[in-house]
Ligand SMILES: Nc1nc(=O)c2c([nH]1)NC[C@@H]1CN(c3ccc(C(=O)N[C@@H](CCC(=O)O)C(=O)O)cc3)C=[N+]21
């Protein structure tokens with residue numbers, strides 16, 4: 001008898017691209033309602049410093065997404081020798097501009113610029129990245145806040161895909177300020193969409209493999225391509241891959257392949273559900289940025305100034 005062919009992986013893929021599209025349709029409807037009542041469309045601005053290929057792609061995707069939902073968008077580009085003082089002046093100008101509802105400063109910034117200082121300079125009510133300590137603190141305290149886009153995108157993606165989180169053991173790998181740390185906090189919250197038992201692992205974690213094997217849900221956010229291998233995953237686990245590293249690939253016209261933090265070939269056959277890269281968490285990040293911009297524009301978190 002011939003061996004059974006492996007089960008097709010498509011049905012258990014978590015389609016972040018489609019879910020993000022659904023959210024954009026909802027946002028577009030909200031924008032149409034705003035403009036029908038005589039209000040102007042939400043306006044998102046992005047500051048991009050330098051010429052990093054990944055950053056250019058993400059920012060371009062953000063601008064395109066704005067067009068899709070009917071927002072106005074402004075892209076401010078600067079060379080990588082811009083001084084910190086000049087960048088801070090640009091941030092101050094956007095803070096004061098009443099035509100701008102929210103803005104982001106694309107990271108990473110050049111080494112001579114103190115990124116923390118720039119993040120703290122963004123007015124919290126326009127901080128649609130949710131990176132300002134005011135928004136992070138309000139999130140930790142469970143107060144209304146502009147939430148960071150990738151963490152809230154992960155929570156929203158699991159909710160919309162019917163993935164059970166309540167009481168589940170979620171192992172987050174990576175403790176960055178923009179993903180690992182905030183997503184571990186969100187997933188532990190007493191929310192219909194969260195309520196996980198969370199373990200936050202990082203580069204100093206002992207017995208990482210054993211801890212990961214106890215996870216019902218793994219969130220991989222270490223930024224190391226194919227870090228999570230089959231031996232780290234309990235059969236039936238849900239696997240959320242946050243990584244998007246460009247790896248040189250001579251066979252590709254672009255010269256690179258986008259790699260997640262999960263070894264997809266090994267892990268997909270074990271997982272009950274898994275996000276692909278691309279088409280998983282990345283598009284959700286953009287959808288949640290748009291949602292934050294709508295919340296900023298309508299004064300849903302902070303009163304409009
Ligand atoms: N101030 C700031 N805010 C950010 O939110 C921010 C940032 N800086 N710096 C870099 C990271 C990374 N990030 C991504 C956004 C979209 C995709 C995305 O759309 N990815 C597509 C593929 C895109 C491609 O083809 O490269 C996908 O996964 O399907 C990925 C990564 C936002 N970040």
Ligand SMILES: [Mg+2]
Pocket residue numbers: 109110111112113114115
């Ligand atoms: Mg720096």
